[in-house]
Amino acid sequence: QVQLVESGGGLVQAGGSLRLSCAASGRPLSNYAMAWFRQGPGREREFVAGATWSGNNTYYADSLKGRFTISRDNAKNTVYLQMNSLKPEDTAVYYCAARLTGKLTDKANYAYWGQGTQVTVSS
Numbered sequence: 001q002v003q004l005v006e007s008g009g010g011l012v013q014a015g016g017s018l019r020l021s022c023a024a025s026g027r028p029l030s031n032y033a034m035a036w037f038r039q040g041p042g043r044e045r046e047f048v049a050g051a052t053w054s055g056n057n058t059y060y061a062d063s064l065k066g067r068f069t070i071s072r073d074n075a076k077n078t079v080y081l082q083m084n085s086l087k088p089e090d091t092a093v094y095y096c097a098a099r100l101t102g103k104l105t106d107k108a109n110y111a112y113w114g115q116g117t118q119v120t121v122s123s
Contacts, residue, residue: 002026002098002112009094009117012086016121020081022096022114030054030074033099036081037107038092039116045095049081050104059104086121093118 008020020036035050049070050059058070069082079096093116102109 002029002032004096004098004112004114006094006096006114006117009119011120011122014087014121014123016086017082017084018086018119020083020094020096020117020119022079022081024077024079024098028074029072029077029079029098031100032112033104034070034072034079035097035099035104035110036068036070036079036094037097037110038090038094038119040089040092043092045107047105047107048094051079052104061105083119086119088121088123091119091121 003025005023012018033052036048037045038048039045049068051070051072055072067085072079095116096114097110098112099110
């Protein structure tokens, strides 16, 4: 079992930045590919960014490339999501998730999820 706890969410003005953290416990994070998903009001949960177990390969939703950056520190058992130039449409609950195998962008492949952290971007 892996327990994931997100932090770093909050209220920010459009154009601002936030850095989300996801701390893992239970098993080494290096065993898993990790990703961030988000779920906005009335919307389905969608893929934001993902990183392979080493962090050497990263993937992003096309609409977020250039603004969001995923990184991981396996020694600290933590994954990060740096979000810049935030827009009101980025308002959502952000979740981190861990998976062993399968397509990285498919939420069905993720076995472990955090409880989420709210990000609200005001205009």
